[in-house]
Amino acid sequence: MTKQFCSTLLLLTFLLPVIAQVQEKNEPSYISTVEFKGSSAQSELPIIRLGERLELSFDDIHGDEADYYYKITHYNFDWTPSDLSKGEYLNGFDEVRIETYENSFNTLQIFSHYTLSIPNRETRSINKSGNYLLSIYNDSNELIFTRKFMVYEDLLNVEVSIKRSRDISYIHEKQVVQFEIDSPTLLLINPKQNVHALVLQNSNIKTAITNLVPQYTIGSKLIYRYDKEAAFWGGNEFLFFDNKDVRSASNGVRRVEVTDIYENYLYTNISRKDRPYTYNPDINGNFVVRNIDVQNPDIEAEYVRMHFNLMYYDDIADKELHIYGNFNNWTIDGSTYMKYDSKSDTYKSTRLFKQGFYNYKYVLVNRDGSIDEGAIDGNFWQTENDYTVLVYYREMGARYDRILGRGAANSTNITNN
Structure with missing residues (x-):
């Protein structure tokens, strides 16, 4: 085996996990005001309970009533494709045209406004919890843009609290997320390997913390009391x-x-x-x-x-x-x-x-x-921020990561200890 071949093989081995992880595609300049939400009145990363409704809307400022199609794909915790077939996580089908659209009325800038609601006549329900990617295509089957969303089951209790940093260097600038996962009825086997936590600040998945494992167990509870590893910059009010x-x-x-x-x-x-x-x-x-x-x-x-x-x-x-x-x-x-x-x-x-x-x-x-x-x-420990914790679990022999619980807290209740 040549030295050059070994170097190439090593490079490919290093790149494979990165290549396998899905990345969101940003919308082109003629697609504007992409609103994606669950039950919230404002546009934010949708984190919906299994069975809840999902809403997407966007404008095409060409205003030519173009045809757009959508596709839903299931992913693991690390955003690699899961082993589930589409029939396992969808009741109905996707890859159909977005039928609901209207043209602008009495505006200087013309546009066509598209609305997609799930469940609908074709996609009757999402059957599995986990990470999902919603992809929008044009009538030439070209990918236009994508958005991530999460579906969770309400099977675990997740208590979240916000603390000031114990690191004196950042005590005035950082906020720390600590949480406990309580599973009184479901046995979480080998939690250090099978349980994953996703910690979000202000529903921004691009700054999420993903590498936390439970520090210890008390009864049916998994305890996460990190300081540096679970710290976010406080930022300032928007x-x-x-x-x-x-x-x-x-x-x-x-x-x-x-x-x-x-x-x-x-x-x-x-x-x-x-x-x-x-x-x-x-x-x-x-x-x-x-x-x-x-x-x-x-x-x-x-x-x-x-x-x-x-x-x-x-x-x-x-x-x-x-x-x-x-x-x-x-x-x-x-x-x-x-x-x-x-x-x-x-x-x-x-x-x-x-x-x-x-x-x-x-x-x-x-x-x-x-x-x-x-x-x-600037960064200030007093800044008001929303924090969300999602708990993923893969059962022994399972082919995908479920989201079994969701917890939330706001830094207006921040404490020093």
């Missing part, structure tokens, strides 16, 4: 704008213009990293489409060019500034880039948003793609 009344300045909107569509100029933001923490109610990075002057915001809300402006004087070297939030599934791309404007000595960005209430923040992006969420707005 900034927001609300342009439900697109014709006048309102919360966060400084000036309104009309060109081919409405243009909203936001007030200039400044860095909050070195300023005292101030509580400001938010919806933790999510958004809600709304227009107070119409009956159906889905098709009557305007698309608006939002103009962002950030005053920031620190040297960012070869890094980039971006706006960040769930408005595009926590994605960093060209539409979120903040470009330096020498005339005003500020960073600016312009992006298309559908009317509504939106949370956002400014982040610093390193050359390797990693994100520093606290570089601009």
Whole structure:
């Protein structure tokens, strides 16, 4: 066996687990305002109980009534494909056309609005818990975009508490998630190998903690009392704008213009990293489409060019500034880039948003793609954040990972011990 062949084999062995894990595909520029949710009124990562409804909607700003199709795929805890056949996790079938759509009405920007609700006539129910990927295709069978979601069974009790960091270096900046899993009726065999926990901050799966194992067992309870391993940066309260009344300045909107569509100029933001923490109610990075002057915001809300402006004087070297939030599934791309404007000595960005209430923040992006969420707005232990813990379990001989329980907590109840 040659040295070159050995090196190639080693490289392939190293890459295989990465290649096998599914990654979300971001929507193209003509697909906008992807709202994906379960029972929540705001768009966020859907985590639904087995049997609950799932809602997806999006706009095609070409407005040509194109045909779109959907596909549902089941995955393991680590987002590798499960061994289940489609008939095992779906009652009915998928790979059918999204039939419910409407064209925009009385708006400057034309668009076609698509809505998918599951269960429906074709996909009557989802039968198994676990990780899922919803994929949207066009009529040429080209993948347009994907979204992840989770389905859980309510079989375990998961108690979650939020603590301040015990590491004195980060006591003012980090929040720690500790939890207990109680399984009084179901025996969890070999939990250190068969039980996996997913810890989410503000429903952002891209920053989730996945490598925790139970530290010890007390009776029927699995105890997770990590500090460093289960710590999140506290961040700061999200900034927001609300342009439900697109014709006048309102919360966060400084000036309104009309060109081919409405243009909203936001007030200039400044860095909050070195300023005292101030509580400001938010919806933790999510958004809600709304227009107070119409009956159906889905098709009557305007698309608006939002103009962002950030005053920031620190040297960012070869890094980039971006706006960040769930408005595009926590994605960093060209539409979120903040470009330096020498005339005003500020960073600016312009992006298309559908009317509504939106949370956002400014982040610093390193050359390797990693994100520093606290570089601009800071990290504070007092920040209000939502935390969710999902518990996965694979029984002996089983072919997929079930989600047996869900727990949640909010950092407004943070404690020091």
